[in-house]
Amino acid sequence: MAQDTARQEPTAPAAPARALLPLILPALAVGVGAGLMFLLVSGLAEELQGALWQDLPDALGIGRYSVVWMLVVLTATGVLVGLVVWKAPGHAGPDPATLGLAAAPVRPAVLPGLLVAAMLTLAGGPSLGPENPVIMANAALAFWLGRRLLPRMPGALWPVLAEAATIGALFGTPVAAALVISEALAGRPVKGALWDNLFAPLAAGAAGAMTTALVARPTFDLGLPPLGRPHWGDLLAALVIASAAALPGLAAVYVFPYVHRAFSWLGHPLVALPVGGLVLGLLGALGGRLTLFKGLSEVAELARDPDGRPAGQFAAMAVVKLAALLVAASCGFRGGRIFPSVFIGAAFGLTAHALVPAVPPALGVAAGVLGMLMAVTRQGWVSLFTAAVLVSSPTILALLCVASLPAWLLVTGRPQMQLSTDGRAIR
Structure with a gap:
């Protein structure tokens, strides 16, 4: 009876074409x-x-x-x-x-x-x-x-x-x-x-x-070697990298209100923003020019030679860029957090590839971006889409869908990298 009732429940009425035209x-x-x-x-x-x-x-x-x-x-x-x-x-x-x-x-x-x-x-x-x-x-x-x-x-x-x-x-x-x-x-x-x-x-x-x-003919494809037929090791790598990348993103989310409060304590935008700019300059000097700017063209340059840097250098750039994102978003510069997060996730994924060469760079980058974006934006579809579009490999989508599940369990219900007007983290 319950099943028959469920079948008979009316669906939402569709709008006529004359309402949509x-x-x-x-x-x-x-x-x-x-x-x-x-x-x-x-x-x-x-x-x-x-x-x-x-x-x-x-x-x-x-x-x-x-x-x-x-x-x-x-x-x-x-x-x-x-x-x-x-x-x-x-x-x-x-x-x-x-x-x-x-x-x-x-x-x-x-x-x-x-x-x-x-x-x-x-x-x-x-x-x-x-x-x-x-x-x-x-x-x-x-x-x-x-x-x-x-x-x-x-x-x-x-x-x-x-x-x-x-x-x-x-x-x-x-x-x-x-x-x-x-x-x-x-x-x-x-x-x-x-x-x-x-x-x-x-x-x-x-x-x-x-x-x-x-x-402008924009493209997000990083030109990484496409992933071939996936195997069990690729699935394990995607699961581990996506979840591991979400962890530093979550750490930044938890620190975000405190960094914002520190810059708010300076009181005036003509004080907070120059101080923030100075800190960003120091971080840029530490991480190099690729850790500056929004990160889209920089991540393309980073991915152009996935084997050209040691794991420590990739990891250092990811950490510096994450710190730069925290400072820039806290002190009052006007901008969004998606594109810098892409750079951070890609650098994290290339770190995994440098540590374990058996991890394909395309898989490392896509899984790292997926985990980082999930932690920072808390938007699953955007995270999955962005990670997939960076790599021109249809076979990677199934791996990312599976990898998104444990990563989402890590981030859901946690604070977001967005504050209410009183400075508290939004959940």
Whole structure:
């Protein structure tokens, strides 16, 4: 009887096509706009990065990545970002330590300061990525314009479209956006069928991804030798590396509120950010130039020669980059935590390969990224997708799915690398 009742329970009614069709053009518009915003911010930051780290030191006759230049540029970046946070309207947005991928729309007047602070952060060398500030800017613009141009559309739809579009633009595929939105939908009551709720975000993510693909042709593939037919040793390696990589990530998560409190104690952004920049300069001098910046192009360089460094050097870069991520995310630099975590996980995986050469470098990198991202972001789909897309090997996906299970048991229910407004870790 219970089984018959379960079979007869009605499923969520699907939306008719006429309810979804009006969403297509707004979603495509948001997707293209979000992709262009990401390209603009990234392009300007890259130009500024070239001027700061190549043109200027060459003109002054100083080594591009000498210890002195690292200390000067990163401290100066802290001063400039501190000035923006202090003086710009809205103080360049909320404290980045309190933000995840999703963000409530801010006033448009806040956006110039936020974007300038983000571009300075990306160019100056702090270990943060573009995702959080670009998502916040796109969400604010989509909400502000959407409410004025299409007032009959639900206001809550615009930030969701902007988030999906930006994630699609960041990863160059709408799959990541669909995974993030579906994970968010799982945490709250949903009306209607899942694909009805994903329809507009998926369109926005596809438009954002196509915009960046047509203009910039981004790729996440590290070019590592593909994994052949997996065997039992590969499964064991994936299980061990993913779980082991999650442990230092969790340690950083537990330390995060204390580091944030230490910088908050300094009181003023024009003090906290230069001090943070100085510390980052010292860490950069310790770990080398590859431990600077958001880490995406740096991880590609790291993976270009997986056998070219000893295990100790890979491990040292992972530890330094993790410390740099903690400092940059705590002292007030504007940026996200996904891309630096990719570098940390990849360096951890290459450490495993250097210690045990039988571990394929592609497997080590993918499993290390999976565990680190799970600990830092607490988003399983994003972690699994990012780890898989780094390695062009279809056979690795099954190994990662199995490896994600014990790694998730380690991190679930633990604090996240995100704070509430009172400085406490969110669970």
